[in-house]
Amino acid sequence: MVDSTDLLDLMAEIMDPEIPVINIVELGIVRGIDDSTPPNIIITPTYVGCPATDMISEMIREKLDAAGHGNIGIKNQLSPAWTTDWITKEAHEKLRIYGIDPPGDHTPSCPRCGSTNTKLISEFGSTPCKALHACKDCLEPFDRFKCH
Ligand SMILES: [Zn+2]
Numbered sequence: 001m002v003d004s005t006d007l008l009d010l011m012a013e014i015m016d017p018e019i020p021v022i023n024i025v026e027l028g029i030v031r032g033i034d035d036s037t038p039p040n041i042i043i044t045p046t047y048v049g050c051p052a053t054d055m056i057s058e059m060i061r062e063k064l065d066a067a068g069h070g071n072i073g074i075k076n077q078l079s080p081a082w083t084t085d086w087i088t089k090e091a092h093e094k095l096r097i098y099g100i101d102p103p104g105d106h107t108p109s110c111p112r113c114g115s116t117n118t119k120l121i122s123e124f125g126s127t128p129c130k131a132l133h134a135c136k137d138c139l140e141p142f143d144r145f146k147c148h
Contacts, residue, residue: 002069004033011041014063017055018127021098024056028086031077040073044082046129084145100130101144108144110135118142 012025024030024043031042041060045053057074064072084103087095092102096111107116115137125132125143134141 002039002072004039007033007039007041007069007072010063010067010069011060014056014059017052017059018129019095019098019100021094022087022091024060026088026091026094028082028088029056034075038071038073040075042075042077044077044080046082052127087145095145099142101133101142103145108133110138110140111142112140113138 008025008030011030012023014024016022016024016027016029019027027046029043029046031044034040034042041064043056043060045056057076060074064070064074087103092104095102099111101108101111108118108120109116110118110133113135115135117136118133119136120131121134121141122132124130129146130143131146132141133144
């Protein structure tokens with residue numbers, strides 16, 4: 001019998017392919033483990049059509065196989081849809097350190113100098129889930145996680 005806590009710990013070793021400082025549990029992609037036998041890892045993609053979703057499934061598969069859990073499945077759960085509210089508070093701090101303004105209804109603020117004197121450059125940053133802003137004080141461009 002596989003312990004679901006162990007499985008979640010294993011999942012927490014997988015970093016988001018786009019944001020290598022945050023793991024997929026902190027990001028809210030891994031929703032839990034179901035109670036079927038053998039169990040399935042339940043995942044909700046950050047949004048439908050996100051190219052990282054397929055990559056994340058593959059990374060989970062590899063991780064499970066490498067740990068000898070080849071019998072454990074991966075189940076996509078599209079409802080309820082993933083929202084940025086599922087990103088943990090600890091992960092918000094990591095995002096900021098990494099240089100991404102975390103999601104939330106705060107005024108966009110520069111993750112480097114903290115200034116709120118910023119402008120939106122593009123609705124699409126390095127990935128479609130982020131918008132590109134620039135700081136008018138330190139002139140650094142930065143990504144901001146879009147809320148949804
Ligand atoms: Zn700045």
